[in-house]
Amino acid sequence: MKRKGSAVWQGDLKTGKGTVSTDSGVLSQTQYSFSTRFENGAGTNPEELIAAAHAGCFTMALSGQLGNAGLVPDKLETTATVTFDKVDAGWTVTNIHLDVTGKVPKADQAAWDKATQGAKTGCPISRLLNTNITMDAKLER
Numbered sequence: 001m002k003r004k005g006s007a008v009w010q011g012d013l014k015t016g017k018g019t020v021s022t023d024s025g026v027l028s029q030t031q032y033s034f035s036t037r038f039e040n041g042a043g044t045n046p047e048e049l050i051a052a053a054h055a056g057c058f059t060m061a062l063s064g065q066l067g068n069a070g071l072v073p074d075k076l077e078t079t080a081t082v083t084f085d086k087v088d089a090g091w092t093v094t095n096i097h098l099d100v101t102g103k104v105p106k107a108d109q110a111a112w113d114k115a116t117q118g119a120k121t122g123c124p125i126s127r128l129l130n131t132n133i134t135m136d137a138k139l140e141r
Helices: 034-038 046-068 109-122 124-128
Strands: 005-010 017-022 030-033 075-087 090-103 132-140
Touching (some): 030 034, 046 075, 046 090, 046 109, 046 124, 090 109, 109 132
Antiparallel strands (some): 005 017, 017 030, 075 090
């Protein structure tokens, strides 16, 4: 299985502009630029897209982990926060933090902790990323 995303860039780094697209059409010539990446310009940026991909992948993996334990969530919510810092080597994604909340009938804390840790280490995007991934996982009652 292969999935594709593409980017087009025109101009120099600071004043140029680009677009990103996906084969599914969910992103279709979505604008990005220096200002959307390093300031608060309108459009997206690679770090935001990584955060969304990680949140989506992790949440699906968590549902699978819970299912393996015989648990079905009513609702799972994940926010992935990517930290993008300038270090000696240049701009680098240095951390990803997952904030996770789940409403899972019949789950106890031990089952929740096992499922969230399994999803954190087992999600394909977690395995792809070569950075420190932290997480806060809350089970709602």
